[in-house]
Amino acid sequence: MHIFDSVQKTKRKFTPMVEGKVSLYVCGPTVYDDAHLGHAKSALVFDLLVRVLEANGYSVIYARNITDIDDKIIKKAQEQNRTIKEITDFYTTAYHREMAFLGIKKPDIEPKATESLNAMFELIQKLIDNKHAYKTEDGDVYFDTASDSKYLTLSNRVQDEGDKFQRVESSSMKKNSADFALWKSVNDGGVSFNSPFGSGRPGWHIECSAMIEKHFVTVSSPYAIDIHGGGADLLFPHHENEAAQTRCATSHPLANYWMHNGFVNIDGEKMSKSLGNSFFLKDALKAYDGEVLRFYLLSTHYRSNFNFNEDDLLSSKKRLDRIYRLKKRLFGLANAYERTAFCEKLLDTLSDDLNISSALALIDEMISSANETLDTAGKHKELKKETLSNLTYIEKILGFGAKNPFEYFQFGLNEDAKAKIAELIIKRDEAKKAKDFALSDTIRDEILSFGVSLMDTPNGTFWERT
RNA sequence: GGUGCCAUCGCCAAGUGGUAAGGCCGCAGCCUGCAAAGCUGCUAUCCCCAGUUCAAAUCUGGGUGGCACCUCCA
Numbered sequence: 001m002h003i004f005d006s007v008q009k010t011k012r013k014f015t016p017m018v019e020g021k022v023s024l025y026v027c028g029p030t031v032y033d034d035a036h037l038g039h040a041k042s043a044l045v046f047d048l049l050v051r052v053l054e055a056n057g058y059s060v061i062y063a064r065n066i067t068d069i070d071d072k073i074i075k076k077a078q079e080q081n082r083t084i085k086e087i088t089d090f091y092t093t094a095y096h097r098e099m100a101f102l103g104i105k106k107p108d109i110e111p112k113a114t115e116s117l118n119a120m121f122e123l124i125q126k127l128i129d130n131k132h133a134y135k136t137e138d139g140d141v142y143f144d145t146a147s148d149s150k151y152l153t154l155s156n157r158v159q160d161e162g163d164k165f166q167r168v169e170s171s172s173m174k175k176n177s178a179d180f181a182l183w184k185s186v187n188d189g190g191v192s193f194n195s196p197f198g199s200g201r202p203g204w205h206i207e208c209s210a211m212i213e214k215h216f217v218t219v220s221s222p223y224a225i226d227i228h229g230g231g232a233d234l235l236f237p238h239h240e241n242e243a244a245q246t247r248c249a250t251s252h253p254l255a256n257y258w259m260h261n262g263f264v265n266i267d268g269e270k271m272s273k274s275l276g277n278s279f280f281l282k283d284a285l286k287a288y289d290g291e292v293l294r295f296y297l298l299s300t301h302y303r304s305n306f307n308f309n310e311d312d313l314l315s316s317k318k319r320l321d322r323i324y325r326l327k328k329r330l331f332g333l334a335n336a337y338e339r340t341a342f343c344e345k346l347l348d349t350l351s352d353d354l355n356i357s358s359a360l361a362l363i364d365e366m367i368s369s370a371n372e373t374l375d376t377a378g379k380h381k382e383l384k385k386e387t388l389s390n391l392t393y394i395e396k397i398l399g400f401g402a403k404n405p406f407e408y409f410q411f412g413l414n415e416d417a418k419a420k421i422a423e424l425i426i427k428r429d430e431a432k433k434a435k436d437f438a439l440s441d442t443i444r445d446e447i448l449s450f451g452v453s454l455m456d457t458p459n460g461t462f463w464e465r466t
Numbered sequence: 467g468g469u470g471c472c473a474u475c476g477c478c479a480a481g482u483g484g485u486a487a488g489g490c491c492g493c494a495g496c497c498u499g500c501a502a503a504g505c506u507g508c509u510a511u512c513c514c515c516a517g518u519u520c521a522a523a524u525c526u527g528g529g530u531g532g533c534a535c536c537u538c539c540a
Binding site: 009030037040041155156157178180230232233234237238240261262265299300303305307319329355361362363365371440453455463 | 468469470471472477478479480481487488489490491497498499500501502503504505506533534535536537538539540
């Protein structure tokens, strides 16, 4: 297994701290709004990573956090006149539901900020004790960036003098403009938590460091975790600051490998509220099967920026359709999975920093080759068995082809329409038997008007949503 | 301004030194009552210039164009 380390900027052979075991932490969502395609992309990428690691024989402990303390949550609660918990519960539930539609497995651990406050207190106290953090007169606690000689080495940034001049207006209490809040005192009687540093709220960055420390670290770990993941925008400042906190509060660096997924743009533009709601996952799921979105969002390498575009989605869907059509051809066969040469090749290419494009090419070639043999006369018992094993493996490692193939092709049609189509197909078959092709073609036109296409096969007539 | 990434067929997209994967679209054919699906065949020398090398899409330098981050952000 090889992974591109976005800190060292090179592809590295993956070696976990403990043989056979992998600890993975990914920055999850702040639950103040519906998930958008970017959240989906990130969750999808690390879902794939976990599957590939497991296929390589690793036992993975995967944590993805929920940030449920945040100014934006408080703002939303005030706007909607609801409690913080109502807001965070609502969006957390929605997030879980939508991720499930995408075929994303649940993380093993899903820590919440509200449930990790003690771990944050401990970490902040250690930083204060080590003189890496200081308390200001108004009760805030800041990380002292000047005290950390390795600060900015994660994101390879240089301390920019110009930067300081531009941002002088922000918080005069800080020793250095680069210092970031570990604890913000809140006196307005609103949302605050009691802490050894006074009542207030934790800074964003400390949450992740604390959760990792709480859930993963054992006494002898050379790193807190093996792999830390998240969106590309998180490298700085979020991950830089996380790494600084952990490094200065404990005796170990935060992570051995860092992985960052690329961004999702819509029609060439950065996602923003002004573009309307088209980027929300819930809206995309109304129009497309979750697995179509999974396939499309995963079809480009995880490190590249992804340009979401409906035309591309449609051509990508046609590629997924091929998997399901092959599955249809083998429908009803008893599955007896065995690891084929194809499975080995697929795993090999995915183990090279998740090379999904090569993996998809392998799948397409496998499909064409299987169809070709199946088209010729003969029972092909061995080939069918092998192909079924291949499809099973694709489903397991990539999560493609997990549904009933007939239901997959019927996405979005209601029961009345399905019944009407079935009725018309019987009528058309009768007309065909009577060689009344004019009538059968008229009926077909009527069926096509439902937005479906028809396929006459030796096993009967089937239809698919187009 | 600082730092970094990218540029491969009409579209999407692999390939990081050995002579261009795959999908969509298109064209031709097989199959089909006709279709659809499936199959077969056909379609690029890799932004530009210079260099290194027996050999470069792949390395180096320069140029052009696009993008990201710079303390809210998956």
